[in-house]
Amino acid sequence: MSTTYLEAIREAQKKLLQDDSRVYIYGQDVGAFGGAFKATKNLADAFPGRVLDAPISEDAMVGSAIGAAIEGMRPIIEMQFSDFSVTAFNQIINQAATLYWRTQVACPITIRMPSGANPGSGPFHSQNLEALYAHVPGLVVLAPATVPDAYTMLLEAVEIDDPVIFCEHKYLYNRLKIDRLTPSELTFNHARVARVGRDITIVSYSAMVPEALFAAEILEREGVLAEVVDLRCIKPLDIETVIASVARTGRLLCVDESWPWGGVNAEVIAQVTTRGFHLLDAPPQRLNGKDTPVPFHPNLWNVHKPSSKVIALKARELLKW
Amino acid sequence: MSTTYLEAIREAQKKLLQDDSRVYIYGQDVGAFGGAFKATKNLADAFPGRVLDAPISEDAMVGSAIGAAIEGMRPIIEMQFSDFSVTAFNQIINQAATLYWRTQVACPITIRMPSGANPGSGPFHSQNLEALYAHVPGLVVLAPATVPDAYTMLLEAVEIDDPVIFCEHKYLYNRLKIDRLTPSELTFNHARVARVGRDITIVSYSAMVPEALFAAEILEREGVLAEVVDLRCIKPLDIETVIASVARTGRLLCVDESWPWGGVNAEVIAQVTTRGFHLLDAPPQRLNGKDTPVPFHPNLWNVHKPSSKVIALKARELLKW
Amino acid sequence: MLNTLMEETREVVAPDLREQYVEAFTWMLLARIVEEKLASLWRAGKIAGGVYLGKGQEAISAAIAVMLKPDDIFGPLIRDQAGRLAFGEPLADVFRNHFGTLTSPSRGRDGNVHRGRPKEGYHSMISHLGSLISVVAGALLARRFQGDTSAIGATCIGDGGTSTGAFHEALNLAAVEKLPLVVVVTNNQYAYSTPNNRQFACRNLVDRAVGYGIEGYSMDGTDLRDCLEVARYATDRARSGHGPQMIVGTCLRLTGHAEHDDASYVDKKLLSRFAGRDCLQIAGSYIQSQQWADQSQIERWKEKAKYEIEEALAKVQREPHSDPKEETWCPYATGVLARTER
Amino acid sequence: MLNTLMEETREVVAPDLREQYVEAFTWMLLARIVEEKLASLWRAGKIAGGVYLGKGQEAISAAIAVMLKPDDIFGPLIRDQAGRLAFGEPLADVFRNHFGTLTSPSRGRDGNVHRGRPKEGYHSMISHLGSLISVVAGALLARRFQGDTSAIGATCIGDGGTSTGAFHEALNLAAVEKLPLVVVVTNNQYAYSTPNNRQFACRNLVDRAVGYGIEGYSMDGTDLRDCLEVARYATDRARSGHGPQMIVGTCLRLTGHAEHDDASYVDKKLLSRFAGRDCLQIAGSYIQSQQWADQSQIERWKEKAKYEIEEALAKVQREPHSDPKEETWCPYATGVLARTER
Numbered sequence A, B: 001m002s003t004t005y006l007e008a009i010r011e012a013q014k015k016l017l018q019d020d021s022r023v024y025i026y027g028q029d030v031g032a033f034g035g036a037f038k039a040t041k042n043l044a045d046a047f048p049g050r051v052l053d054a055p056i057s058e059d060a061m062v063g064s065a066i067g068a069a070i071e072g073m074r075p076i077i078e079m080q081f082s083d084f085s086v087t088a089f090n091q092i093i094n095q096a097a098t099l100y101w102r103t104q105v106a107c108p109i110t111i112r113m114p115s116g117a118n119p120g121s122g123p124f125h126s127q128n129l130e131a132l133y134a135h136v137p138g139l140v141v142l143a144p145a146t147v148p149d150a151y152t153m154l155l156e157a158v159e160i161d162d163p164v165i166f167c168e169h170k171y172l173y174n175r176l177k178i179d180r181l182t183p184s185e186l187t188f189n190h191a192r193v194a195r196v197g198r199d200i201t202i203v204s205y206s207a208m209v210p211e212a213l214f215a216a217e218i219l220e221r222e223g224v225l226a227e228v229v230d231l232r233c234i235k236p237l238d239i240e241t242v243i244a245s246v247a248r249t250g251r252l253l254c255v256d257e258s259w260p261w262g263g264v265n266a267e268v269i270a271q272v273t274t275r276g277f278h279l280l281d282a283p284p285q286r287l288n289g290k291d292t293p294v295p296f297h298p299n300l301w302n303v304h305k306p307s308s309k310v311i312a313l314k315a316r317e318l319l320k321w
Numbered sequence C, D: 001m002l003n004t005l006m007e008e009t010r011e012v013v014a015p016d017l018r019e020q021y022v023e024a025f026t027w028m029l030l031a032r033i034v035e036e037k038l039a040s041l042w043r044a045g046k047i048a049g050g051v052y053l054g055k056g057q058e059a060i061s062a063a064i065a066v067m068l069k070p071d072d073i074f075g076p077l078i079r080d081q082a083g084r085l086a087f088g089e090p091l092a093d094v095f096r097n098h099f100g101t102l103t104s105p106s107r108g109r110d111g112n113v114h115r116g117r118p119k120e121g122y123h124s125m126i127s128h129l130g131s132l133i134s135v136v137a138g139a140l141l142a143r144r145f146q147g148d149t150s151a152i153g154a155t156c157i158g159d160g161g162t163s164t165g166a167f168h169e170a171l172n173l174a175a176v177e178k179l180p181l182v183v184v185v186t187n188n189q190y191a192y193s194t195p196n197n198r199q200f201a202c203r204n205l206v207d208r209a210v211g212y213g214i215e216g217y218s219m220d221g222t223d224l225r226d227c228l229e230v231a232r233y234a235t236d237r238a239r240s241g242h243g244p245q246m247i248v249g250t251c252l253r254l255t256g257h258a259e260h261d262d263a264s265y266v267d268k269k270l271l272s273r274f275a276g277r278d279c280l281q282i283a284g285s286y287i288q289s290q291q292w293a294d295q296s297q298i299e300r301w302k303e304k305a306k307y308e309i310e311e312a313l314a315k316v317q318r319e320p321h322s323d324p325k326e327e328t329w330c331p332y333a334t335g336v337l338a339r340t341e342r
């Protein structure tokens, strides 16, 4: 029996509810309905009273999770779409993210953020907001790119004693599938070399990892061996793994479908160039989503974010440098 | 008669109210009271009905400004502290920032953000949130570092047909003073070489500019000529001016009192290294506020953000590279 | 404070409303048929993304919109196809925005119900529920600054949307400023799958009006006559300086949340109850009972609607789609910023 | 639904409250005197940042706190010095947090009123008004999950804070979950300089209760007896499963917004009115009129308060201040993250 990325998220939640009485799930339509994406399907039935429908009140949803965490619970908040998390922005960045620093009381909440777009999702059901959250001290930002990571990192997220922004990618929900669900080998705070190479390092995360891997395949046919690093944890960044890869390849291409200004790519480049400048044989490069809202029309949407083709093109350019 | 940074902001608003009937000011306590920092002192009296006290409803304040802008007004919203703007985050990043892109209708609103800390301000009256806003497409983020810029850039902000996040620094309010208020020579979208040098480029903005200039003085005594670039406009960045400076000096030190991850420094370094890599003789470096909330205690606060001493130290290190 | 229109005034009022009733009915009819078309286009895979329909709440939506004048302001939400048309939306825009053509109000950048022509007083919603109310309030504030004392504004929200902080802040702000804003709450019993009892705990959402110090009315959202009476009363009150008005209409969402949703969670008992009645059928029967139109006239209206819809669709199908190469990819209105590296 | 306590029940209730009255009064006294100390320390330049005082609203604050039990939850706001002490805050913490000593609840990282001991049910506010209410609601939700059905929670907010979206969402959520939450709204007529008429348009903020479907009471915030009666009633109702309770106490802020503010904008007429009375004086007279204590007893309480304050202050003044070198500069609780480059 195969498992999809979405099913892995559901399985992780099921296991958490089973194993840990401190866990509950709160979010719009997560109860009997099983959530807008069915990530909590059947869980309300299996765990009566522990999977609760919330009113359309993201601020209060997160606030209540913080209060529950203070009292020893381990809440999982499902945002219906990552885009709606910004109406809870204050609770997340000011109340949750600072709690431990202000009071020495941990704030173990997990906020599940269905991120990224499918064709036709439009500007407000498509956002990748990891950089907004990663900018803020005190938050852990995770972004699994594989089925095992979706499962394992969600289990870890709930165990982490700090607020976790769990960015799960909607494009991967049903498109990623594995035959047997096995746990990840790495812990959440480590990046992963998703493909070994020697000519160029492509750093990426979430739904851009498969895209980077496609690009690496294209490049391999041309004799170029690209190393693909999957960041996994956006904040804090495991920059050691990235730098170690750049030390081998001398070239860095960062790929991220979100907005460029101050995004994940910018931070990776800043960390690599300030600490591993001498390792670079060419300027670091980045590919981002365009600096506009995510467009509705599939034609526009298709070119808004980097594709494997564009990644391969940019890699070739960089290799010529 | 001298003019402070704060007075310049008041004068600009006065002139705007005088010259442009589309302008009004809305914010908590901005009316008869003249605002928490007195930035609107006497304006309600002088312009009856055009300087209005708002309820403690940042979301609705900004929402209403967007509606008024659609109808042709040019609202100025005063956030009592930049920190409170995040309760309007959704209106700012999703409604205002996307309006033109979605509808081809401009959204000329100016949001004044008293930013940065004074000793004892604590985590929630001290934030520098420019990076959060700059990450989002559609917003213009300005951060004046001088009295003329505080005046001129606010006049420009209101003329700009897009939503402007106007980051004015509370530490500068009464500490910066000039004898005669003259307008800036540059338009808002240009960075400024605040001090000409040749050995190292120190890029900075807002209250870190005076700090960088102090550092440059310290360095000059040691025979080092630092060039100081004041970004002025955080989004979009005038990277040409930065790159031109780096082309002269070969060394880049970015100084920003806000949080490091994905901050202004990260973006400047990403843009400079991707486009002007060959100009760098040493790794770019950055100095940020620490990755924690801004602390209350003056002892902690003092070391949370970069000081001229630390800047000079880092510059010396970089010059040895 | 008036919490509901008094029963006895209704019979007196009704005859006056014949014209608006018939007008509203034809918009409801057009909305229902165009939505059926959208649903079938969606099933045929012709529409990317979601399709959100207003079946069951056309009376509420049309009633408020027919009471608005061209210079008024209207901020409709997801299920206001009827109101949009009544406020003057060209039929072609419906298809344009669902296909994302280059000719659509958003040039393909946004889709489906995210459309409007804000400069014409017809606002374009974002997804974040509740956030449009303060925008409409601000537009009315602007009108006041500009000396326009005759225009009013109306905006719509669902039972679920009333739980947002944005809803609260906007109503309170409008009340403090005494703006001529009519907020129409359509309580269709569900927010996506979430029933009222998981959304709020008050008896009736109209009970919130007193907490804002504004006037509030509840109405039977399945009965166009009731909707028109209340909408007329509330818009008159707003227009004559009585500040914000809250209307709460009760009905049932007679469709899924969006076309991908079969609404299997809807309590079947509700369908046989009051709220579950179909406002369009009721209005059709009422029109006939009043002899304002007979069955064949209604059939002719339907045919006309279908014809107009087919015509608009055919036209839109020939219009160009968004082309990434023609897209400026610039989120700024300010000329000088279009050329800047960001 | 009960919108206010009925007059006739009061005389019956009052005698029962002697013990709580006296207790509350001593906390009010202690709070008043410690705040006077804070103000003079501020004037002497000994405190960095703002000093926010609760003068004029000690009765409301103390009344709710004396009705709480040690296992209950309390989320006070800026002007709740009296309630904080009554809930068990050590006096020393007041000075610690204003000086930002290393021994302070926040280790000098946050200051003044931003203090608490959340693990002991005493919550630590952030500045953003309204945002604490849902936190306290969530703590109560946790208690329910954990099978604790006896604890209740109380939290405080000002007239200005009721305009926040956070306030609305939290009250609605608490109502839906029927949580034993008491929300105490202190209407002290002003939010900083902003008077009620620029903040809301309803007759009385208690009118909001019905819109959430919760029980609401208004009370005279200058009269400790009234405050105690209502606080007892509301806490009893919450404890016995009647869901969220809203209390609105009326008074006047008898001080500036913070110590830098001379409050010159306050309408002088208010001072001579009902709301402008000093709750501490009224309570002192009442205690004497009831012969629960005489003037000299009250003086002794004052002396005791002063002594305790001086003692606490002297102790805190010898405690170490935050030292940047000892500061970990790590915002994470998770061990493995303390060592990671961020």
Ligand SMILES: Cc1ncc(C[n+]2csc(CCOP(=O)(O)OP(=O)(O)O)c2C)c(N)n1
Pocket: A028, A056, A058, A080, A084, A087, C078, C079, C127, C128, C129, C157, C158, C159, C160, C161, C162, C164, C188, C190, C191, C192, C253, C257
């Ligand atoms: C702030 C916010 N949170 C979540 C959503 C996701 N969402 C879209 S529609 C909807 C249900 C809306 O229910 P209601 O307001 O009753 O309107 P209806 O669909 O019944 O017309 C939800 C939760 C949203 N649009 N905005």
Ligand SMILES: Cc1ncc(C[n+]2csc(CCOP(=O)(O)OP(=O)(O)O)c2C)c(N)n1
Pocket: B028, B056, B058, B080, B084, B087, D078, D079, D127, D128, D129, D157, D158, D159, D160, D161, D162, D164, D188, D190, D191, D192, D253, D257
């Ligand atoms: C969301 C938010 N916006 C603005 C502020 C700034 N602010 C601090 S206190 C205050 C006035 C509060 O008034 P009120 O709630 O009536 O409490 P009071 O000071 O009268 O006790 C304001 C506007 C804030 N703390 N939070």
Ligand SMILES: [Mg+2]
Pocket: C158, C159, C160, C186, C187, C188, C189, C190, C191, C192
């Ligand atoms: Mg609904």
Ligand SMILES: [Mg+2]
Pocket: D158, D159, D160, D186, D187, D188, D189, D190, D191, D192
């Ligand atoms: Mg107040």
